[in-house]
Amino acid sequence: xxxxxxxxxxxxxxxxxxxxxxxxxxxxxxxxxxxxxxxxxxxxxxxxxxxxxxxxxxxxxxxxxxxxxxxxxxxxxxxxxxxxxxxxxxxxxxxxxxxxxxxxxxxxxxxxxxxxxxxxxxxxxxxxxxxxxxxxxxxxxxxxxxxxxxxxxxxxxxxxxxxxxxxxxxxxxxxxxxxxxxxxxxxxxxxxxxxxxxxxxxxxxxxxxxxxxxxxxxxxxxxxxxxxxxxxxxxxxxxxxxxxxxxxxxxxxxxxxxxxxxxxxxxxxxxxxxxxxxx
Numbered sequence: 001x002x003x004x005x006x007x008x009x010x011x012x013x014x015x016x017x018x019x020x021x022x023x024x025x026x027x028x029x030x031x032x033x034x035x036x037x038x039x040x041x042x043x044x045x046x047x048x049x050x051x052x053x054x055x056x057x058x059x060x061x062x063x064x065x066x067x068x069x070x071x072x073x074x075x076x077x078x079x080x081x082x083x084x085x086x087x088x089x090x091x092x093x094x095x096x097x098x099x100x101x102x103x104x105x106x107x108x109x110x111x112x113x114x115x116x117x118x119x120x121x122x123x124x125x126x127x128x129x130x131x132x133x134x135x136x137x138x139x140x141x142x143x144x145x146x147x148x149x150x151x152x153x154x155x156x157x158x159x160x161x162x163x164x165x166x167x168x169x170x171x172x173x174x175x176x177x178x179x180x181x182x183x184x185x186x187x188x189x190x191x192x193x194x195x196x197x198x199x200x201x202x203x204x205x206x207x208x209x210x211x212x213x214x215x216x217x218x219x220x221x222x223x224x225x226x227x228x229x230x231x232x233x234x235x236x237x238x239x240x241x242x243x244x245x246x247x248x249x250x251x252x253x254x255x256x257x258x259x260x261x262x263x264x265x266x267x268x269x270x271x272x273x274x275x276x277x278x279x
Contacts (some may be wrong), residue, residue, distance in 0.1 A: 003196065004024045004042045004080075004090070007051030011155030012096070012147070012188060016049065016258070019189040030091045032075045039082035040173040047092035047196055050076060050132070056098075056121070058156075058245035065120065073127040081133050091113035093140040094195045095132035097204060099126035099148045099181050104250035106177050112146070112258040119246070148181035148206035148254060149189050153278050165220055171230035173237065174215030178251035181206040184268035184277070191256075194264055204256040211271050213251070 003020055005011045008029040017027045023050040028045055032052040034038045042048050054071040058064060076095070081088060103117015104108040116126045129144050151158045164170050183191075183206045190206045211219070221228035237245040256264070268274035 001032060001196075002044070004028045004038070004045040005051065006038060006047045006048065007053065007096075010051060011152060011240060012150055012208055013051045014155070014187065015152065015189045016051070016192050019078060019193060023193075024035070032071070032079060035075050035078035037083045038064065039079050039086065039235050039259040040171055042083055042090055043080075043086040043088045046093065047090050048135075049094045049096075049192060049196065051096045052081075053096070056186050056247055057160075058126045059240065059242045061242065064244075069124050069127070072124055073131055076128070076131040077134070078092065078133065080138065084138055089138055089140065091140055092143075092196060093132060094137035094143045094145065096139070097125050097129050097132075097144050097146045099146050099204065099254045100247075100251055101129070101146055102252050102254060104178075104188065104246070104252050106179070106251075108253065110252055110254045112204055114181040120243075121246075123127060131147045141200055143199040144202045145188075145192055145195055145205040146254070147188060148183050148204075148210075150183055150185045150205075151278060152185035158278065161220065162224075167228055167230065168226050169230055170221055170226065170228040171232055172214050172217050172228070173232050174234040174249040176212060176217065176231070178213050178254040179210050180213055180216050180251055181210040181254040182216070182271065182274070183207045187266050187268055190267075192258060192263060194262060195260070197216060199262055201258075203260070203262070204254050204276055206254050206256050207266055207271070207273065207274070208256055208260065208269050210253050210255070216271065217225070219271050219275055222279045223272075261269055
């Protein structure tokens with residue numbers, strides 16, 4: 001297959017591109033910053049994977065929130081509007097989304113059929129997915145991967161955590177009770193392959209055993225053979241990230257029920273094994 005990857009230079013995009021090339025697919029890259037040009041490229045491909053989006057892990061203000069929403073809702077809309085004008089179209093559209101779709105909770109468990117939450121990220125994810133499903137009106141099979149915290153050595157959250165933890169400065173964030181729905185980046189790449197090949201609708205791109213922040217902190221410190229004795233209070237994170245601290249202080253317990261029902265078998269189902277592989 002000839003597959004257009006939007007956001008191919010990002011952490012997940014690099015791993016997905018390698019997985020696609022490894023099985024013989026041709027990978028084409030384009031930027032969603034120019035939706036019309038990207039649609040022109042897509043018209044010559046068999047499938048599209050949209051991974052593009054403004055980074056979430058930064059201090060939020062009105063401008064940042066606007067960019068987060070525009071990159072995930074407005075630009076895909078303009079891309080599909082432009083693709084609708086082409087006489088030739090691809091047949092598969094796979095869009096990233098995020099487990100932020102479900103909102104946050106310390107007690108609830110979410111699966112693919114769970115409704116969206118009420119907060120900012122949930123509204124953005126709902127809009128992101130709504131635009132993706134418009135591809136179905138153009139005759140494409142649509143799949144959506146709701147991604148959790150992807151773990152890898154060369155990017156994402158783990159790469160940012162390693163320096164303080166290796167220095168013995170790691171610790172629990174806030175209460176430590178917030179859930180972290182994580183996934184090894186290798187498993188996430190293969191879930192995207194499943195979405196490309198035969199899935200339709202939402203798939204949760206998370207491992208089947210989520211962990212609380214306290215558990216994750218303990219397992220990471222153990223894997224590095226370092227102490228993790230310096231908790232980071234919630235007020236400090238809010239001072240640093242503003243409203244964006246919700247990504248670190250709030251969480252959701254998400255299970256990949258439909259992903260597993262479609263036959264996906266996780267290589268790294270347990271956090272300890274994933275960290276051992278990565279570290």
